[in-house]
Amino acid sequence: MRLRDLAKAIRSANSGASLLTLDVIFDEEEVYKGVVKSGILTPELVARLYRVKPDQVQVYNYPPAQAYKITLPRPNRSGGPDETDFDGKQQHAPLLGIEFPGVNRKSPRTSC
Amino acid sequence: MEEARLLSINVVGNGFSYQGWQAGVARKPHLVAGDNGSSDSGPYSLGTGEGRGSAQLKRDLGIMLQSASDLGVPFSTGSCGRAGGEVHLQNTLKVVEEVCKEKKLHFRVALIHAEQDKAYLLKKLAEGKITPLGPVAPLTAQDIETSVRIVGMMGVEPYIEALDQGAQVVLGGRAMDPAIFAGVPLRMGLPVGLCWHASKVIDKGHLATENPFEGSPILATITPDYFIIEPTKAGIRSRIQDVAGQTMYEQSSFKIVAPGGAIDTTDCVYEQIDERRVRVSGSKWIPSSKYTIKLEGSRFVGYRAVSLVGVRDPVLIEQIDSYLVEYHKAMARVAHSLGIAPDEYQLRLRVYGKNAVMGALEPNPDFVPQEVGICIDAVAKTQAIANTICGRADPVGSHLSYPGRLCTAGQFAYAFQPSVMQAAPVYEWSVWHVVETDSWKDMFQIEMVEI
Numbered sequence: 001m002r003l004r005d006l007a008k009a010i011r012s013a014n015s016g017a018s019l020l021t022l023d024v025i026f027d028e029e030e031v032y033k034g035v036v037k038s039g040i041l042t043p044e045l046v047a048r049l050y051r052v053k054p055d056q057v058q059v060y061n062y063p064p065a066q067a068y069k070i071t072l073p074r075p076n077r078s079g080g081p082d083e084t085d086f087d088g089k090q091q092h093a094p095l096l097g098i099e100f101p102g103v104n105r106k107s108p109r110t111s112c
Numbered sequence: 113m114e115e116a117r118l119l120s121i122n123v124v125g126n127g128f129s130y131q132g133w134q135a136g137v138a139r140k141p142h143l144v145a146g147d148n149g150s151s152d153s154g155p156y157s158l159g160t161g162e163g164r165g166s167a168q169l170k171r172d173l174g175i176m177l178q179s180a181s182d183l184g185v186p187f188s189t190g191s192c193g194r195a196g197g198e199v200h201l202q203n204t205l206k207v208v209e210e211v212c213k214e215k216k217l218h219f220r221v222a223l224i225h226a227e228q229d230k231a232y233l234l235k236k237l238a239e240g241k242i243t244p245l246g247p248v249a250p251l252t253a254q255d256i257e258t259s260v261r262i263v264g265m266m267g268v269e270p271y272i273e274a275l276d277q278g279a280q281v282v283l284g285g286r287a288m289d290p291a292i293f294a295g296v297p298l299r300m301g302l303p304v305g306l307c308w309h310a311s312k313v314i315d316k317g318h319l320a321t322e323n324p325f326e327g328s329p330i331l332a333t334i335t336p337d338y339f340i341i342e343p344t345k346a347g348i349r350s351r352i353q354d355v356a357g358q359t360m361y362e363q364s365s366f367k368i369v370a371p372g373g374a375i376d377t378t379d380c381v382y383e384q385i386d387e388r389r390v391r392v393s394g395s396k397w398i399p400s401s402k403y404t405i406k407l408e409g410s411r412f413v414g415y416r417a418v419s420l421v422g423v424r425d426p427v428l429i430e431q432i433d434s435y436l437v438e439y440h441k442a443m444a445r446v447a448h449s450l451g452i453a454p455d456e457y458q459l460r461l462r463v464y465g466k467n468a469v470m471g472a473l474e475p476n477p478d479f480v481p482q483e484v485g486i487c488i489d490a491v492a493k494t495q496a497i498a499n500t501i502c503g504r505a506d507p508v509g510s511h512l513s514y515p516g517r518l519c520t521a522g523q524f525a526y527a528f529q530p531s532v533m534q535a536a537p538v539y540e541w542s543v544w545h546v547v548e549t550d551s552w553k554d555m556f557q558i559e560m561v562e563i
Contacts, residue, residue, distance in 0.1 A: 013361070017151065017544050018246030025357060050473050056247070062366060064382040065356030069366075073247040075472040079154035080540035081413050081458055081491040084471040087152055094475045 001104050004096035006031050008109070014088040015071060017078040022046075022070040022092055032066040034103035041098070046070055049094040070095075116297035116334045117141040118310070119344070122317030122327070124148045124176065124189050125169035129327045132345030136329045137179050139344070143296040144180050146172070147289050147315055148204065149191030151408055159260045159410035159539035163193030163200045166207055173211045177281070181217050186275060188282040188292050190224075190266070195410075196286025197261045198227040204283055205561070212563050219281045222274035223559045226285025228262045228407065232554070233547065241548040245406060251545045255409065259542040262409035267371030268308075270556045271295035277560060285556075286408065288370055289315035297334045308375045309395035310339040312368060313358045320358040322349045338393040340385070349388040356382055371552070373399040402548050405555055409543025414458070415495040416535040417502035419488040421509070422525035427516050430480055435514050436461050442512055446504050457492035457501050461509075486524075491538050502532045 003010065008027035015021040024041070026032035035041060043057035050057075050072055058071045076082050085091060119141035121128040125148060137144075148164070149157075157163060180187035193200025201223060212219065233256050236242055242251050256262065263286035272295045274282045284292065290311035297307040310332040318324040321343045328345035341355050359377050360366065368375040376396040383391045428435060443459055465484035467474040488505045492498035510524035517523075549555055 014152065016246060017541050018244075018248045023357070023360065025353065027353070049475055051475065052473075060366060062356060062360055064380060065353055065360060067353075067357065067360065069360050077248060077541050077544060079156070081416075081489075081538045082460065082471075083154075084462070085469055086154055090469050091473060093470070094473075 001100060002096065003098040003100065005109065006035065006100060006103060006105060010092050010095055012088055012091040014074070014078055018074055020072050020074045020088050020091055022095060024068040024070070024095065026066045028106055029066060031103060031105055035100055036061055038100050038103060040100060041068055045098070046072065113301060113336050116300050116302055118143045118145065118293050118296060118314060118332045118334070119329055120293060120314040120317050120332070121146040121172070121329045122319065124172045125164040127168055127172065127327060128317065128329055129345045130175065132328045132343070132348070133175060133179070135346065136331050136344035137183065139331055140183065141331065142185055142300070143188060143293065144176050144183070144185060145188040145293050146176065146317065147191060147292055148189045149194040149196050149200070149286070151195075153194050155410035155539040155541045156536065157193070157200070158195035158197055158263065158408060159412055160537070161197065161199035163195070163203050169207055170211055173208060174215060177208070177211060177217055177219070178215055180280065181219070186280055186282060186296065188271065188284070188295070190284035190287030190289070190292040192283050192285060195263065196226050196284070197263050198225060198285070201225065201283060201285045208281065208283065209563050219563055220278055221281040221283060221561045221563055222277065222279035223561060224266060224270045224274060224282065224284040224287075225557045225559065226263045226266055226287070228264050228555060230256050230259075230262070233262060233407070236547050236549070242407070242545050245544050245546050248544050251543060255411075255542045258411050259409035260412055260539070262407055262543050264547070264555045265406040265408065266556045267291050267405070267552065268294045268298060269371075269552045270558060272299060274558050275299060277558065279560065288406075290370070293332075302334050303336060304397035305375060305395035306334055306339050308368075308370065308397060309359065309377060309380070309392065310334050310341070312375065313341055313355055313392075316358065316361070318343070319361065320350055320354050322351055322354055338391050340389055340391050342389040350390050352382040352384050352390055355390040355392060367398070371405055372403050373397055403550070403552070404546045404548050405552070407543050407545050407547055408541065410539045411542035413538040413540050414491040414493055415498045416489065416491045416538050417495070417498040417532050418490070418535050419502050419506055419531045419533065420527070421486050421488065421506065421531070422483060422527070423486060423523055424483045424525065425519050425523050426482070427518055428514060428523050429482070429484055431514060432463060432466065432484065435512070436463070438514070439509055439512055442508050443501070443505055446508055447501060450500065450504075452497055452501070457490060457497055459501060459505065460489040462487040462489055495534065499532055499534065506531050
């Protein structure tokens with residue numbers, strides 16, 4: 001299944017003015033474990049999706065939150081005349097279509 | 113050792129559930145507190161001195177200050193007036209004074225000043241004590257000098273000092289969010305890691321609950337071995353995911369850096385003790401050898417005028433990238449003919465429908481939609497120049513020819529006439545760095561006021 005169907009939340013926000021942070025949060029423990037086990041969500045994949053260098057990307061997973069946290073540099077310091085997204089809240093789209101073969105939800109996704 | 117109970121809300125001035133608040137007050141907290149600002153609002157608030165609108169702020173402060181008085185416990189807030197500079201702090205004090213006058217409340221108030229002296233920062237820069245925060249360029253003397261104002265983000269020490277001096281209300285300038293809360297439990301001798309982590313979880317109030325839009329206040333109960341998080345509005349729940357999620361929100365890793373150290377949450381244990389409440393243990397405070405303070409500075413960039421036009425012509429939309437190149441060239445000629453120098457203005461043509469939101473990060477820039485909105489964005493040294501550039505850009509763009517053009521009457525659809533809209537002036541972060549300091553007292557001063 002695609003990440004957009006597996007995850008409960010996929011969100012982006014600024015981490016301060018120089019970094020963008022993406023959270024991928026799962027509500028089903030087996031799905032979270034499946035995603036971790038697949039080894040698909042890596043700095044290299046994120047770097048390719050966002051067209052930055054892999055060494056600029058950090059990917060952590062935090063078991064108590066059943067979540068991944070991804071950090072990459074913002075293309076510009078936040079604020080300023082060339083700002084496109086002040087709070088960095090609409091930068092999550094590239095993650096939605098990532099495929100995880102063999103990982104499936106047990107119950108349908110409910111809205112947040 | 114006694115447990116500490118801290119009652120928090122999302123942001124003072126963002127509203128909260130009254131019923132939820134009263135339920136929280138009934139638990140006899142040792143502190144009622146809430147954050148008042150953020151750098152999320154960008155450099156505009158810091159640059160202009162503008163803060164939060166006052167009706168909601170007065171309502172929130174009125175309730176919280178009354179409770180502080182009734183309970184005989186402190187009220188604490190920080191990053192006053194959004195950006196936490198001097199003018200923002202003074203404006204917040206004015207609102208507090210108004211509220212207290214109306215409600216006949218009297219308090220010993222501590223003001224903690226966070227705006228920084230440029231001479232002090234220039235000295236620190238020369239000593240090599242200022243480093244970038246994240247992937248930004250090193251700070252220069254010019255960055256400091258051209259800033260409108262610069263604030264330091266205080267840690268918990270000034271709050272503790274203010275409480276030690278008998279403050280009943282603490283109004284902090286720019287502060288690290290958890291610092292607003294952690295002073296009270298730390299003074300009670302509770303473990304540093306738990307005090308900081310609990311403060312971090314509650315510092316955005318209802319975001320640590322399942323249904324943030326219900327606006328429930330949050331109660332943290334801190335003991336020597338763990339802390340418990342619970343919403344106070346009836347029927348609202350906090351689950352492990354909300355508490356752990358709040359721990360990681362807007363952070364780039366699982367060590368949350370603070371002045372003088374970091375909160376390490378890597379080995380935390382989260383337990384759902386009942387439907388509504390989460391218990392957390394294992395949070396560690398790791399002291400660092402240096403004491404560093406985050407600096408935020410704002411600089412004026414220019415005046416802005418914008419226009420928004422619609423394009424529905426498929427012939428143009430298919431070749432929009434090459435069209436934009438010619439459009440920019442045409443506008444450069446126009447500016448030149450009007451005697452406007454290239455360094456007096458910036459023109460951006462933001463194409464909504466293609467790549468306006470993600471800009472350089474857009475992974476799919478070749479997508480061809482059926483309509484686009486072109487936002488013509490002129491930023492210039494004067495409002496007159498911004499208005500002129502934006503005003504000329506509309507007819508120039510509408511009549512600019514391109515290969516295969518059919519709609520020879522013009523390619524822009526205007527929803528508004530006149531089409532030029534004057535926007536807010538533009539500021540940018542001139543300082544986003546960290547300074548190493550010998551003592552917080554070099555950067556933050558406490559002033560006591562009786563109201």
